[in-house]
Amino acid sequence: MQQAEAISVQNLEKRYGDKEVVRGISFAVRPGEVFGLLGPNGAGKTTTIECLVGLRSPSRGRAFAERVAIQPQSASLFQSLSVDETLTLFRSFYAAGAEPTAIRKSVGLDEQARTRVKDLSGGQLRRLLLGVALVGDPEVVILDEPSAGLDPSARQALWATIRALSARGVTVLLSTHHMDEATELCDRVGILVSGKLVALDTPEALILAREAETVVSFDMDGHADLAALDGLPGVIDYEVEVTGRGRRVRTRTAAPDDLIRKITFVPGFSARNFDIKRGTLEDLFLELSEASADDASAEGAA
Numbered sequence: 001m002q003q004a005e006a007i008s009v010q011n012l013e014k015r016y017g018d019k020e021v022v023r024g025i026s027f028a029v030r031p032g033e034v035f036g037l038l039g040p041n042g043a044g045k046t047t048t049i050e051c052l053v054g055l056r057s058p059s060r061g062r063a064f065a066e067r068v069a070i071q072p073q074s075a076s077l078f079q080s081l082s083v084d085e086t087l088t089l090f091r092s093f094y095a096a097g098a099e100p101t102a103i104r105k106s107v108g109l110d111e112q113a114r115t116r117v118k119d120l121s122g123g124q125l126r127r128l129l130l131g132v133a134l135v136g137d138p139e140v141v142i143l144d145e146p147s148a149g150l151d152p153s154a155r156q157a158l159w160a161t162i163r164a165l166s167a168r169g170v171t172v173l174l175s176t177h178h179m180d181e182a183t184e185l186c187d188r189v190g191i192l193v194s195g196k197l198v199a200l201d202t203p204e205a206l207i208l209a210r211e212a213e214t215v216v217s218f219d220m221d222g223h224a225d226l227a228a229l230d231g232l233p234g235v236i237d238y239e240v241e242v243t244g245r246g247r248r249v250r251t252r253t254a255a256p257d258d259l260i261r262k263i264t265f266v267p268g269f270s271a272r273n274f275d276i277k278r279g280t281l282e283d284l285f286l287e288l289s290e291a292s293a294d295d296a297s298a299e300g301a302a
């Protein structure tokens with residue numbers, strides 16, 4: 001029977017001295033899920049990850065992961081070994097696992113098979129670290145900012161590797177500062193701010209919850225009567241800019257599709273050049289981070 005949870009964090013707290021950096025968080029990740037841990041610098045992501053892999057012990061609560069591998073820090077590699085030698089060495093630590101050459105290929109280092117660790121570029125080194133995490137064929141892979149320092153094509157390759165892992169049923173927990181990456185890649189995300197989990201859902205649901213922020217912009221003829229906009233359903237407010245070609249209108253709406261359909265049929269508007277900007281995970285992230293920073297300064301002032 002397949003286990004319901006590959007990762008489980010329950011009421012996890014971590015203090016360093018009297019500083020509480022993880023303040024009672026709970027979440028679970030199911031097998032094959034890609035879960036993103038987001039949060040500003042110092043939010044407690046790495047601490048949570050370190051508790052999950054047993055590098056730190058919780059002050060209270062519990063953090064558990066199935067047969068887990070973490071993408072290690074570069075310091076744990078031998079500088080004079082080649083890529084292949086490194087993968088073979090780490091493979092030898094496990095009774096069973098993947099073929100080092102297959103892993104080398106999957107992380108895109110075929111051309112660097114004989115390159116020594118010390119001669120790899122920063123991005124290549126990160127790919128090798130991912131390979132080291134994968135060579136023991138883990139059920140759960142934990143990646144702390146895996147795309148940091150990767151160029152766009154290496155980032156795409158990393159995403160493909162992560163998707164392939166997930167398709168095989170491997171569970172992936174990653175931390176990232178890239179909201180586009182989280183939106184593209186993660187089935188669910190948890191947003192950690194000042195040691196508390198302030199949001200936990202699919203990226204789509206989190207973005208939808210902010211639908212009021214969708215902005216629909218369009219051009220319209222200079223002489224049409226703007227009052228018609230006031231009567232349209234779903235318009236929260238709008239602003240108008242006079243341009244060389246007529247007027248550019250920006251509306252904030254909770255129902256962008258509906259609004260566009262309606263605007264198209266308003267007589268005299270000749271609305272055109274529509275542009276839709278939906279709320280993004282980044283907007284939500286910034287809002288939550290700022291709200292919490294305000295709370296913290298209020299606490300500090302009290």
Ligand SMILES: Nc1ncnc2c1ncn2[C@@H]1O[C@H](COP(=O)(O)OP(=O)(O)OP(=O)(O)O)[C@@H](O)[C@H]1O
Pocket residue numbers: 016019021039040041042043044045046047048
């Ligand atoms: N060994 C330690 N002793 C004391 N404080 C620590 C220790 N390790 C981390 N901290 C503090 O705990 C807080 C959380 O750090 P953590 O590394 O978990 O954050 P993070 O979310 O991973 O941040 P970043 O995005 O910057 O990597 C920070 O304020 C950090 O200074």
